[in-house]
Amino acid sequence: MTRGAVACTLVYLSLIAATVVVLLPLAAVVLTSLKSEQEMAGDSGALALPDDLLNFGNYATAFQDGRMLSAFANTAIILLFAIGGTVLIGSMTAYAIDRFTFRFKKLVVALFLVAALVPGVTTQVATFQIVNSFGLFDSLWAPIVLYMGTDIVSIYIFLQFVRSIPTSLDEAARLDGANAFTIYRKIIFPLLKPAIATVVIVKGITTYNDFYIPFLYMPSEDLGVISTSLFRFKGPFGAHWETISAGAVLVILPTLIVFLLLQRFIYNGFMKGATR
Amino acid sequence: MTDTTTEKAAAKAPTGAVGAPEPAPAPRPARLWRGATPWLFLLAPLALLIVFTYAPIANMVAYSFTDWDGVSPELHYTGAENYAELFTRSDLFEVFWVSGYYLAASVLQIVAALYFATILSFNVRFRNFFKGVLFFPYLINGVAIGFVFLYFFQDGGTLDSVLGLLGVETDRAWLGTPESANTSLAAVSVWRYLGLNFVLFLGAIQSIPGDLYEAAELDGANRWQQFRYIIAPGIKPVLSLTVILSISGSLSVFEIPYIMTGGATGTETFVIQTVKLAFQFNKTGLASAAAVVLLLIVLAVTWVQRRLVPDDKVDLA
Numbered sequence: 001m002t003r004g005a006v007a008c009t010l011v012y013l014s015l016i017a018a019t020v021v022v023l024l025p026l027a028a029v030v031l032t033s034l035k036s037e038q039e040m041a042g043d044s045g046a047l048a049l050p051d052d053l054l055n056f057g058n059y060a061t062a063f064q065d066g067r068m069l070s071a072f073a074n075t076a077i078i079l080l081f082a083i084g085g086t087v088l089i090g091s092m093t094a095y096a097i098d099r100f101t102f103r104f105k106k107l108v109v110a111l112f113l114v115a116a117l118v119p120g121v122t123t124q125v126a127t128f129q130i131v132n133s134f135g136l137f138d139s140l141w142a143p144i145v146l147y148m149g150t151d152i153v154s155i156y157i158f159l160q161f162v163r164s165i166p167t168s169l170d171e172a173a174r175l176d177g178a179n180a181f182t183i184y185r186k187i188i189f190p191l192l193k194p195a196i197a198t199v200v201i202v203k204g205i206t207t208y209n210d211f212y213i214p215f216l217y218m219p220s221e222d223l224g225v226i227s228t229s230l231f232r233f234k235g236p237f238g239a240h241w242e243t244i245s246a247g248a249v250l251v252i253l254p255t256l257i258v259f260l261l262l263q264r265f266i267y268n269g270f271m272k273g274a275t276r
Numbered sequence: 277m278t279d280t281t282t283e284k285a286a287a288k289a290p291t292g293a294v295g296a297p298e299p300a301p302a303p304r305p306a307r308l309w310r311g312a313t314p315w316l317f318l319l320a321p322l323a324l325l326i327v328f329t330y331a332p333i334a335n336m337v338a339y340s341f342t343d344w345d346g347v348s349p350e351l352h353y354t355g356a357e358n359y360a361e362l363f364t365r366s367d368l369f370e371v372f373w374v375s376g377y378y379l380a381a382s383v384l385q386i387v388a389a390l391y392f393a394t395i396l397s398f399n400v401r402f403r404n405f406f407k408g409v410l411f412f413p414y415l416i417n418g419v420a421i422g423f424v425f426l427y428f429f430q431d432g433g434t435l436d437s438v439l440g441l442l443g444v445e446t447d448r449a450w451l452g453t454p455e456s457a458n459t460s461l462a463a464v465s466v467w468r469y470l471g472l473n474f475v476l477f478l479g480a481i482q483s484i485p486g487d488l489y490e491a492a493e494l495d496g497a498n499r500w501q502q503f504r505y506i507i508a509p510g511i512k513p514v515l516s517l518t519v520i521l522s523i524s525g526s527l528s529v530f531e532i533p534y535i536m537t538g539g540a541t542g543t544e545t546f547v548i549q550t551v552k553l554a555f556q557f558n559k560t561g562l563a564s565a566a567a568v569v570l571l572l573i574v575l576a577v578t579w580v581q582r583r584l585v586p587d588d589k590v591d592l593a
Binding site for chain 2: 023130212251263
């Protein structure tokens with residue numbers, strides 16, 4: 001073999017190795033989720049095929065006893081309000097900062113800039129007291145306002161986009177007698193669609209996956225979201241790995257579907273989000 | 277990329293702001309209204325920003341000098357006592373060493389991400405498949421990842437089965453000793469976050485114009501030289517950003533160890549400890565001091581990075 005062919009083989013080998021490392025832990029969980037209790041008791045090993053590949057009993061158990069339905073509903077409500085709020089707040093901030101000059105503009109910009117550097121996990125000790133004093137503790141509103149109020153990344157994304165909209169559009173509308181709100185509502189906001197799509201995807205996935213905030217602020221079982229409801233599997237299903245696995249697969253599945261459908265947007269969105 | 281647009285925006289802003297040339301100076305109320313317009317847009321965002329970001333920071337600093345328990349109406353000013361306790365009680369400070377495992381893991385993670393980004397930027401068959409596989413773990417719910425890997429590491433679980441297939445019989449409790457548990461958890465964190473680094477690097481590499489490689493190839497540069505002289509300089513900003521994210525990420529690890537071990541067997545991280553101090557032991561004062569220390573460290577790291585890589589695009593307006 002020539003040197004090039006060897007190198008090429010090594011490249012593919014490394015890619016296949018990485019694929020195995022990524023997929024094997026997930027495959028084992030999918031296999032386990034299809035096994036019956038008896039099979040789990042028999043010492044067949046994690047990678048043995050289940051007897052019945054269509055045994056979805058564990059999924060039913062996980063869905064009902066694990067209260068996944070209410071978890072999906074709570075998550076959906078939070079997603080709806082948090083994303084809607086983030087889009088409104090982010091686009092309004094971006095419009096105000098990019099299209100107006102006003103006193104203390106530099107200070108306002110600096111406030112948003114510095115806030116982006118503060119890691120949210122560190123301040124929860126004190127944020128908790130504030131959320132509590134508003135009476136929002138143990139309600140769906142706690143995560144909603146926190147997701148809305150502390151998302152600087154989407155403001156960045158909107159700002160980059162507002163800049164690319166020519167100001168001549170604003171001016172033309174202004175000559176036609178439109179005021180600032182009409183311009184925002186009728187011109188800027190509709191043109192922001194690509195940025196909105198990015199924010200919705202990135203925010204949607206991170207909100208769906210967040211564990212820390214719902215865990216801290218919504219201890220009631222009725223208010224479980226995807227993450228916290230799955231976390232509670234640890235107790236009652238203790239050693240029932242077939243049920244826990246089914247729960248995990250139920251949580252991962254929607255993400256996988258969204259990822260397969262929206263791949264390109266997701267790569268771009270997370271890239272913009274991280275590099276700002 | 278932003279630099280040029282910024283300048284343009286800055287040059288445009290004044291005209292855009294005052295709007296179209298006024299035929300005559302507007303009457304007073306109208307002008308007042310115009311001055312208030314941006315503030316009306318900023319009202320809600322600023323209120324949320326101050327209430328949920330700046331007020332907590334201010335409160336946290338204030339709490340850190342008290343003995344408050346988080347519930348009682350009474351609290352006493354204790355000076356720097358909490359900070360002294362934090363730095364002198366070795367068991368409180370030891371958790372920082374756990375970050376070392378994650379820091380070491382993130383070095384590996386960056387190298388691996390760079391490697392995969394480089395090879396997948398060239399023409400490789402099934403490129404999109406490999407890209408998707410490498411990135412997908414980053415999108416998975418943290419609790420699900422925790423369970424997947426609890427099963428992976430448990431006695432007779434995935435890892436033991438694989439090793440059994442390869443003819444290696446192990447009797448090891450992977451999460452049983454501090455060293456083994458922390459190494460395993462750090463490995464899970466690599467599994468989870470590699471994809472983000474990889475996609476960032478890949479994006480940076482692909483934004484390098486293709487004809488640069490062609491020119492280099494004509495000049496007889498091999499793959500390594502292409503990497504060294506074209507790719508490496510091209511991804512420097514993203515690399516420095518990744519290093520920062522890795523350092524602050526390693527210091528504030530929470531989800532994976534909390535979900536998988538709850539901080540048992542020496543896997544407690546700084547954030548887990550802070551959360552326990554605040555919400556289990558009601559030591560809000562001490563927990564605040566700990567959070568302030570962590571915040572200062574993270575800000576210091578970021579500041580150092582900004583100084584080292586000044587051409588980073590971090591402008592907001």
